[in-house]
Structure formats: structure tokens, C-alpha cells
Amino acid sequence: MFSSRFWEHDFVTQTGFDTIVARLKDGSKTCKDIEDFLKQRSKAEEDFAKALQKIAKSERGAGETGSIKSSVDVLRAEADAEANFHTKHAQCLAEEANKLSEFRERQREERRRHEEVMHRVHKTKADSFRKMQSCKSTYESKYRAAEKADSDYERVKFSTKPKEVERAKKSQQQSLQAATKADEEYKSSVEQLEIYRKSWEQEHKKTCEIFQRLEEERLQNLRNVLWIYANLGSILFVESDDSREKIRVSLERCDLDNDLMDFANRKGTGARPLDPIPYVSCGTGVSSAIPQTPNIMNSAPVSGRPRVQDEYSLADNNTDSYSMIGMMGGSNKKVLYDYTPQHRDEIQISVGDSVIVKINLGDGWLRAKNVRTGQEGLIPATYVTD
Incomplete structure (x- = not known):
């Protein structure tokens, strides 16, 4: 796809190639943005987990008795468990951020390697094109000079002035030699340019295919990272809901009347007034x-x-x-x-x-x-x- 859609329009620019490179750089920046997001999210989860652990360590309901005391104990235990859930979630997010960072660096190194090769090939092609243009200009100039010298000679070759005829003939011969030499250099420059053009064409096509592969891998990897992020969040919420369910189950087992009776039996001070x-x-x-x-x-x-x-x-x-x-x-x-x-x-x-x-x-x-x-x-x- 890239190799057939991003060809250049002339020999001295590389607009198509630069467009692909800009796309890869923008993609790398997107990966960096997501990487930073995951790191910040991981830090937030870690701080939240530490806050939950601090809360869970605090003694609560020490004076409570009966079945409601068991629910308070479950609440405290599940608060500590929830802190562990968020600690684990923070670690998973940090791991995904590190993986994305390593992936981004690998792609950047490969892109730079091929980008440097393409810049060298393109420079050689552009320099050869400029040299060919110069040879062509010289050839055209020498060709016009040879035509003029030949015309001048034809005009004076039957003249009665031998010296004038000799000068015109000598100028004709020199101009013809110069034009012939310019023609050879021009042809050689065109042939050399074609060699460089073919080399550039092959390198451009190969590099475009490699860059397309890099972009496909980046999009797939970025999609997977975001998918994993969503799944990790779902796992966290499921674990949190399971923890809440344990609290609800403990509350359903509470016998409030029995708690009051137990308190009255254990702490009662008398059954009748004075x-x-x-x-x-x-x-x-x-x-x-x-x-x-x-x-x-x-x-x-x-x-x-x-x-x-x-x-x-x-x-x-x-x-x-x-x-x-x-x-x-x-x-x-x-x-x-x-x-x-x-x-x-x-x-x-x-x-x-x-x-x-x-x-x-x-x-x-x-x-x-x-x-x-x-x-x-x-x-x-x-x-x-x-």
C-alpha cells in the first residue's frame, strides 16, 4: 500500500517519503502519550492502594460485639484486600507501560536506520540529477556553438581569403569536438542517473514496505495495550465487587435481636428498678x-x-x-x-x-x-x- 501510494514527483524532493516518516513519528508520539497515561494511572493506583492500606490498618469497632462485630472485621479485612487489588493493578499497568516503551524504542531505532539509508540514496539520486542537468545544459550550449561554427565555415569556405577560411574551419572542428565531448558526458550522466534512480526506486519500495509493517505493528500493539488496559480495569472491578459481596453476605448473617440480647445478658446490671x-x-x-x-x-x-x-x-x-x-x-x-x-x-x-x-x-x-x-x-x- 505505502510503496504504491507515496512515489515522488521529481528527482530532488522526497515528499512521499517524508509523509510516511511524519506518520511514523506521530504514531510514536501517540505511543509515548499512552505510555505516560499508563504510568500516571499506575502511580494513581499505587497511591490509592497505600491510602487504603493505611485505612485498613486503623482499629475500628473495637467496642462492638455480636454478629455486627464480625461484619466490621470483614469490612476491615476486605479494605486490606482491596488495597492489594489496587497494588496489583498498579503493577500490571506499569508493566504494560514498560512494554510499550520498549516497543516504541525498537520501532524508533529501526525507522531511523532505514531513514538514514533512504536519505543517502535520495541524496545520491538528487546530486546525479543535478549533474545530469548541468551536462545537458553544457551539451546544448556546445551543440549550438558547433552548429554556428559549421554555418560560419559553410559561409566562408569558398572565400578568396584563405586565412579567414582556415580560421572558420578550425573553429568548426574545435566546436564539433567540444560538442561531441559534451554529448558523451551528457549521455554518461543520464546513464549514471538511471542507475541511481533504479537503486533509489528499489530502496524506496523496500523502505515503504518496512515502514508499512512498522505502522501495522504499532497500531496492533497500541490496540492490544488499550484492550489490556480495559480488561485490567474490568478485573479490578470484578474483584472489588466480590469483596463487597463478602461484606454483604456477612451483613445478611447478622442477627440484630440476638446481638441486643447478648449485650443485655453479658452487660446487664439488674432486672428491676430500685x-x-x-x-x-x-x-x-x-x-x-x-x-x-x-x-x-x-x-x-x-x-x-x-x-x-x-x-x-x-x-x-x-x-x-x-x-x-x-x-x-x-x-x-x-x-x-x-x-x-x-x-x-x-x-x-x-x-x-x-x-x-x-x-x-x-x-x-x-x-x-x-x-x-x-x-x-x-x-x-x-x-x-x-
Whole structure:
């Protein structure tokens, strides 16, 4: 293709050859640009990998427990793995950049070698052409001089002046000899030029074929390098996605409820709040807290009830416990308001129910039995009346 499309139009220029050489130089510059790109990309990947390694080494979630702790550990391990992915990616890019650099240098050396040969052949051809042009010009000049001398001799050869005839004849002979010599030199220069032209033609054709091969190799190699770059990027993303998948799998295995239960079981400080401290009178009577008067609605909410010790435990721990609370001797009372239990030791009462008060616990609470339901437990003292 190159050998048939880039012939010269004259003997002294080499526009076609220079056009091919310019193409090869531009191609070499493109390879250098891609080489620099790969090196810069490799440096960026290397810096990113170092940053990831620094991040992965940092302790994270040290106080976490349970299954979520395992996910945090997987996150840290995969961050380190991802750093290794980018380190490997940086190395692969650097290797491709080095290969491209070596390829570019080999092509440059081969191009220069053939380029120097072509410049020598072209110079020889051009010099021979200039010499031929000079010989031709001399020949034409001598030929015209010989024709003039011959014409002059023919004009005076029958003259009565012998000396004039002799001079004209001598000039004719000298001009003819000069023209003959110029003719021989001209023919010789044309023959020599043809030899150089054929040599140049063969070298030009061979060099064009070599340069075409170099350009084909360059394009193929550059295409392969860019293809490898794309594949390396795909491999990196696949490895990164696999790493993310490991994190997702670890998160799917998390049991958040179990984590909370595990924390409560291991770190719990108690299963019930503090018991209230009862008021103890120094007199003979029993002191009881004056409860707040409930709303006149049928259902009056009771909030913030102090937790009290079970009356039986009071009796077990202190035989004088009953002196701290008012014993009501199983008196019957009428329920004024609905009450829904808020703790396990309380019972439900409704308006109109009859209750038998067993003991006054103080702070506005009674232990009583609901005659209707048969349940026994704590009720608000303000919710009943005699």
C-alpha cells in the first residue's frame, strides 16, 4: 500500500517519503502519550492502594460485639484486600507501560536506520540529477556553438581569403569536438542517473514496505495495550465487587435481636428498678402516704408507682413490719374508678367491684382481693372507698 501510494514527483524532493516518516513519528508520539497515561494511572493506583492500606490498618469497632462485630472485621479485612487489588493493578499497568516503551524504542531505532539509508540514496539520486542537468545544459550550449561554427565555415569556405577560411574551419572542428565531448558526458550522466534512480526506486519500495509493517505493528500493539488496559480495569472491578459481596453476605448473617440480647445478658446490671424507701413513724400510729386525688373520670391513670417490697418479705425480714403500715383487717371497700394493671403485681378493678383490703402498704397503695374476679394484688388506695 505505502510503496504504491507515496512515489515522488521529481528527482530532488522526497515528499512521499517524508509523509510516511511524519506518520511514523506521530504514531510514536501517540505511543509515548499512552505510555505516560499508563504510568500516571499506575502511580494513581499505587497511591490509592497505600491510602487504603493505611485505612485498613486503623482499629475500628473495637467496642462492638455480636454478629455486627464480625461484619466490621470483614469490612476491615476486605479494605486490606482491596488495597492489594489496587497494588496489583498498579503493577500490571506499569508493566504494560514498560512494554510499550520498549516497543516504541525498537520501532524508533529501526525507522531511523532505514531513514538514514533512504536519505543517502535520495541524496545520491538528487546530486546525479543535478549533474545530469548541468551536462545537458553544457551539451546544448556546445551543440549550438558547433552548429554556428559549421554555418560560419559553410559561409566562408569558398572565400578568396584563405586565412579567414582556415580560421572558420578550425573553429568548426574545435566546436564539433567540444560538442561531441559534451554529448558523451551528457549521455554518461543520464546513464549514471538511471542507475541511481533504479537503486533509489528499489530502496524506496523496500523502505515503504518496512515502514508499512512498522505502522501495522504499532497500531496492533497500541490496540492490544488499550484492550489490556480495559480488561485490567474490568478485573479490578470484578474483584472489588466480590469483596463487597463478602461484606454483604456477612451483613445478611447478622442477627440484630440476638446481638441486643447478648449485650443485655453479658452487660446487664439488674432486672428491676430500685425499691422505694417507706416512711417509718417514730410514734405508735402507722404513717401512710397521702395519695393524690384521681380525676373524676371512670378510668384514672396511675403513673410512677413506686415499687414496694412484697409484704411477705417484710414480714419475714422484720416481725415488726406490720407496725410500719396500716393493717385494715380485711375490710370491704367499693371501687370508684376503673384501673388497668401496669405491673405484674397489680390487679384489674372496675367501677362497682367489691374488694377486700388485706393490707395498706403506704404511699397510696393497698393489697386487696377482687371479690368479682378472685384476683389478689395491688390497687391504688384512692380508687376505692368504704
